[in-house]
Amino acid sequence: MSTMHDVAQRAGVSPKTVSRVVNGESGVSERTRRKVDAAIAELDFRPNPIARNLRTGRTGLVGLALPHLSQPFYAELAEAIMREAERHDLTVLTELTGGVAEAELALVSEHGPYLAGLLMYPVGLSDEQARSVAQAVPTVFMSERAYEAPVDRVAMANREGVRAMVSHMASLGYTRIAALGADHTGRPERAAAHLRLDGYRDGLSDAGLPYLPELVCEVGTPDWDRQHGAEATRGLIERGVPFDALVAFADALALGALHAVQEADLTIPDQVAVAGFDDLDDARYACPSLTSIAPGTAQIAREALALLNDRMALTAPQNTGRLVVADFDLMARESTLGGVAAWRTA
Amino acid sequence: MSTMHDVAQRAGVSPKTVSRVVNGESGVSERTRRKVDAAIAELDFRPNPIARNLRTGRTGLVGLALPHLSQPFYAELAEAIMREAERHDLTVLTELTGGVAEAELALVSEHGPYLAGLLMYPVGLSDEQARSVAQAVPTVFMSERAYEAPVDRVAMANREGVRAMVSHMASLGYTRIAALGADHTGRPERAAAHLRLDGYRDGLSDAGLPYLPELVCEVGTPDWDRQHGAEATRGLIERGVPFDALVAFADALALGALHAVQEADLTIPDQVAVAGFDDLDDARYACPSLTSIAPGTAQIAREALALLNDRMALTAPQNTGRLVVADFDLMARESTLGGVAAWRTA
DNA sequence: TTGTAGGCGTTATCAG
DNA sequence: CTGATAACGCCTACAA
Numbered sequence: 001m002s003t004m005h006d007v008a009q010r011a012g013v014s015p016k017t018v019s020r021v022v023n024g025e026s027g028v029s030e031r032t033r034r035k036v037d038a039a040i041a042e043l044d045f046r047p048n049p050i051a052r053n054l055r056t057g058r059t060g061l062v063g064l065a066l067p068h069l070s071q072p073f074y075a076e077l078a079e080a081i082m083r084e085a086e087r088h089d090l091t092v093l094t095e096l097t098g099g100v101a102e103a104e105l106a107l108v109s110e111h112g113p114y115l116a117g118l119l120m121y122p123v124g125l126s127d128e129q130a131r132s133v134a135q136a137v138p139t140v141f142m143s144e145r146a147y148e149a150p151v152d153r154v155a156m157a158n159r160e161g162v163r164a165m166v167s168h169m170a171s172l173g174y175t176r177i178a179a180l181g182a183d184h185t186g187r188p189e190r191a192a193a194h195l196r197l198d199g200y201r202d203g204l205s206d207a208g209l210p211y212l213p214e215l216v217c218e219v220g221t222p223d224w225d226r227q228h229g230a231e232a233t234r235g236l237i238e239r240g241v242p243f244d245a246l247v248a249f250a251d252a253l254a255l256g257a258l259h260a261v262q263e264a265d266l267t268i269p270d271q272v273a274v275a276g277f278d279d280l281d282d283a284r285y286a287c288p289s290l291t292s293i294a295p296g297t298a299q300i301a302r303e304a305l306a307l308l309n310d311r312m313a314l315t316a317p318q319n320t321g322r323l324v325v326a327d328f329d330l331m332a333r334e335s336t337l338g339g340v341a342a343w344r345t346a
Numbered sequence: 347m348s349t350m351h352d353v354a355q356r357a358g359v360s361p362k363t364v365s366r367v368v369n370g371e372s373g374v375s376e377r378t379r380r381k382v383d384a385a386i387a388e389l390d391f392r393p394n395p396i397a398r399n400l401r402t403g404r405t406g407l408v409g410l411a412l413p414h415l416s417q418p419f420y421a422e423l424a425e426a427i428m429r430e431a432e433r434h435d436l437t438v439l440t441e442l443t444g445g446v447a448e449a450e451l452a453l454v455s456e457h458g459p460y461l462a463g464l465l466m467y468p469v470g471l472s473d474e475q476a477r478s479v480a481q482a483v484p485t486v487f488m489s490e491r492a493y494e495a496p497v498d499r500v501a502m503a504n505r506e507g508v509r510a511m512v513s514h515m516a517s518l519g520y521t522r523i524a525a526l527g528a529d530h531t532g533r534p535e536r537a538a539a540h541l542r543l544d545g546y547r548d549g550l551s552d553a554g555l556p557y558l559p560e561l562v563c564e565v566g567t568p569d570w571d572r573q574h575g576a577e578a579t580r581g582l583i584e585r586g587v588p589f590d591a592l593v594a595f596a597d598a599l600a601l602g603a604l605h606a607v608q609e610a611d612l613t614i615p616d617q618v619a620v621a622g623f624d625d626l627d628d629a630r631y632a633c634p635s636l637t638s639i640a641p642g643t644a645q646i647a648r649e650a651l652a653l654l655n656d657r658m659a660l661t662a663p664q665n666t667g668r669l670v671v672a673d674f675d676l677m678a679r680e681s682t683l684g685g686v687a688a689w690r691t692a
Numbered sequence: 693t694t695g696t697a698g699g700c701g702t703t704a705t706c707a708g
Numbered sequence: 709c710t711g712a713t714a715a716c717g718c719c720t721a722c723a724a
Contacts, residue, residue, distance in 0.1 A: 003701055006643070014711045019703060027709055047676050050400045051701030054716050059396075068425065070627065075421035079414065082442050092459070096438045097586060102393060113347060226631045258635050266348060281416065282628065285572045287605050349717055360695045367718065373693060400700050650723030 007197045011039035022047055058116060062090045062308070063137075065107050065120040067099035071225075072280045073253075074121070077142070080301035082121060088305055090116070099123035107134070112137045123189060134284040136148045138305045145191035150321040152307045154300050158195035159265035160200065161293040161328040164246050165275050166203020168291070168330055174245035174273055177204070178215040180232055180257060181249030190222060196249040196277065197220075214241050219253065229256025230263075237264050243312060244272060245336075251276035251292055258286060258335065273336040279329075286335035296326035348389040357385035368393055408436045410484075410655070411453050411466040413445035417571075418596070420467070421487070426647035434651055436462070445469035451479070458482045463654045474559060484657035486650045492538035496652060496667040498653045500646050504541035505548065507674040509638040511593050511621050512549020514637070514676055518683075520591035520619055523550065524561040525652060526578055526603060527570060527595030536568060542623065543594040560587050560591045564597065575602025576609075583610050590618060591682075597622035597629045597638055604632060604681065619682040625675075634680035641673035 001301065004022075008015040013032060020028050021036040028036075039045070053059045064081055066074045080096065086094045093111065097103040101124030108118070115139045122130060122145075131149035133139055140152045147153070169177050179200045183193035195210055197216070204211050217232045229248060233256065246261070248254035254276030258268065266272050268288055290325035301326040310316035350368070354361040359378060366374050367382040371408045374382075385391070399405045410427055412420045424440065438455065443449040454464070460674030463484040468476060468491075477495035479485055486498045493499070501649045513524050517632035525546045531538035543562070550557050575594060579602065582589065592607070594600035600622030604614065612618050614634055622629055625640035649670040 004703095005701080014699090016703080016711060017709090020710090023703085029485055031709060048400075048459075050405075051710080051716090053704075054394075054396050054400050055702045055704085056702090057716080069415065069421045069428070070418075070425045072416075072421070073420060075415045075424075078421075082415070082440065091439060094428065095438075096425065097379065120718090150471070182561045226708050239489060255631070259631075262633070285601070285605075287608070287633070350719095362695060362720095363693090363717080369719090375693060378693080394717055397700095398719075400702090400717080403700080403713080649708090690722045 001048070001310050002045045004045070006073065007036065007039045007043055009024075011035045011143045012045060016142070020196065023270060035114070052208055059114055060089065060091055061093055061111075061115050063107060063111055063115045063116065063118040063120075064092050064094045064176050065097050065104060065122075066094070067097055067121060067123055069096060072282060073251075073278050076280070077121070077297055077300070078293060080297045081304065084298075084301040084305045088309065090305075097123070101129060113241070118314045119304055119315045129190075138308060139303045140308045140311065142300060142304055143191075144195060146186055146323075147321070150319055151251070152311060152316070152322045154193075154307065154326065156295040156300070157293075157325050157328040158192055159199035161277060161295065161330075162196045162199030163202040163206065163245060164328070165277070165293055166208055167293075168199055168247045168332065169247065169336060170203065170207035170209060172269075172273065174210075175209060176243045177209070177245040177247060178236060178241075178243040179215060179247050180217045180219065180229060180236075180253050182216045182218050184218060185220075193249060197309045200247060211266050214239075215243055224250035226256035228261040229253030231256070233257040233260035234263075235265075235281050237261075237272070245269075246272060246274045248274070248276045251280045251290060254290055254292070255282060255286055258290065265266070269334070269336050269338050275336055279331050280283075283331070284333070290331045291336040292327040292331050294331050296328055299326040320334040347394070348391045349394070350391070351387055352384065353385045353391045356389060370604065379429065380470045385575075404455070405460055405463050406435065407439050407457075409453060409461045410438050410440045411443050411450060411464065411468075412440070412446075413441075413443055413467060413469050414443060415440075418628060419597075419624050422626070423467070423643055428505070430644075430647040430651045434655065436651075441509055443469070447475060449521075451475060454482050463658045465650055465654060473534075475637060484654060486654045486657065488646060488650055490541060491534055492669075493667070496665055498657060498662070499649045500653065500666045500670045500672065502538075502641040502646070503537055503639075503674040505545035505674075507623060507641065508542045508545030508595070509548040509552065510674070510676050511623070511639055512546055513552055514678065514681060515591045515593065515619055515621065516549070516553035516555060518615075518619065521555060522558075522589045523555065523591040523593060523596070524563060524568050524582060524587075524589040525593050526563045526565065526575065526582075528562045528564050529568075530564060539595060545689050546593060549605055560575055561589055562675040567673075568587055570596035572602035572605070573597045575599030576603070576606040579603040579606035580609075583607075583612075591615075592618060592620045593683050594622045597624040597626045597636060600630055600638070601628060602682075604634070604636065614682070615682050615684050621682055625677050629677070632681070637679045637682040638677050639678050640675040642674055645672045649669070673692045 002019045004015045009019045055134045084090050095107045115137050121142045127148040127303050130147040134151040144156050183190040183199050202275045219232050257274050261272050275291040279292040281291035283292040350361045350364045353364045367379050370469050415421050426440050441453045461483050461686050467488045473494040475491040480497040528543050529536040565574045607618050616657040620635040623639045625638040629636035
């Protein structure tokens, strides 16, 4: 590994001049610059980032904090972010928090001082904790929950997405549309559930349909997975509440619902239409393929890194948080439209 | 951020003594050590890893190179590795290679000198390239392909796993067992396909069943996904080849097969039993739930980090590669055993 | 058992 | 436009 010193000697200049060239600073004659560039190429010199960081205090390291990777939604988000970070020449340091505030905070106290920025999908963080995280390191949260703190955040179109989904179903003639994934605890970390329920009400009201509490299903846990989706759907069926459509607040729930509905020998979508939210790969490949809201993961990644860049450059407003809501897409598939094997060519 | 210097002043000793205490070196009196520890606690001092690294050349950074994260198998592997790395107090720097040799090599030339170690799931790397990667940085490959180079590798029980699966099916009375995912190009990067096909032949031979080429399906691409699994299965059905069981070399293929088989109005497992390999979450939750080989992801992560630790400590033999094959588990579920909705409580 | 001197590779400061 | 000098925070080598 050659150093700046080596390059300087070879080019017959001082190390500082090499530094200037490497960092594209002005105030170097064209002739000198060429000499230095040649020496750099000959020695295959690459600046040592560690030494640079020691001197400047800045790193090109960005932390990415996610609850899990084994849930496809997070994995797909992580992939989008890593690809985007690459475009910004940032190195990503991924940490799994398990959705526990403790771990979310530990990341900051552990690596915080040596991170140029942090992208976090927070779950357990309180308002106060979110503020202190953002104070310790330039941070962008990806979260459906609004924090009472001046922090940057990228969110999905939770409310508008579900609203559009209910409208979609209503326009297809469904009138008894159930909701799956509601939360009545009111706990702030369940914001996604609250917003999506709001969207559900909006959609009903747009269509002139009544809001019927008996069609609104809670899911036992905050874990929106297939199993709980199936259980809740079975409950709905067993209670004998008539319904002809089901909007789940997450694809995993919807996939479970698909299972439970078919188990009960109801046909999809003739007797019951089903839809989800997240547009996981699994949705496209489900059987029948699942109508879902695509939350714009790629856009979320793009916006998150754009916001973070501002923060890191201190270009961003200091005492106020910014919010970006990504555009959504309604992916209509067999579970509401009918047809067969659309994913043969999906 | 306080420095060793600050701590030294506060404790009334020299910086070197603080260094000794921090690094647990011997040759410090109990009294001094206590004074220093107290000062460290009071100032909440934490050694600056960047400065340390600059001096020692060592980092606690381990690279993790995977083709994708959007395929559940890789995401589950990544999660297992990150959790294991945490136990070793290593920080993981994840890079996505897309399975392209170019990107796999770029990671090394980019971050190589500043990585303490590298865990790579290589796809495009040639023998020669694998050797040069391992030479540049302590490396453990997670790969089914054997390299002609002295590199450490953790692999799955490809052959034994499929063999066991075929035996499982034969013991249930199936006699015309098809294979899905074979590769006849012989290209070394398709080693998993080759080994699993070997296991398929072993299993047939164990059961006294003939090997019938017409029951062996290739998949168009190296991408083992649902779509290709479904297509190949449709082909098999359309060709009119009688078969009563199907061993897919990956769960994604098997999930596609599940779809195609049901599409053809064949019942599972009565008319056709289906099984996969990987034991994805999706397998447990498929409909019917999918019998599969669990490749021991947790063990793979453990072994990979154990091997890497040796390499990094230079404890490992220098001119020879080590191979660890993880134990597998046959997860028998509805797609071969029958029964209904086992995953209700899975 | 403890301390001093020096340098890892880079960049900031200031002088030329 | 260019260069000398010092410093970032830590650790190695050697001395006391």
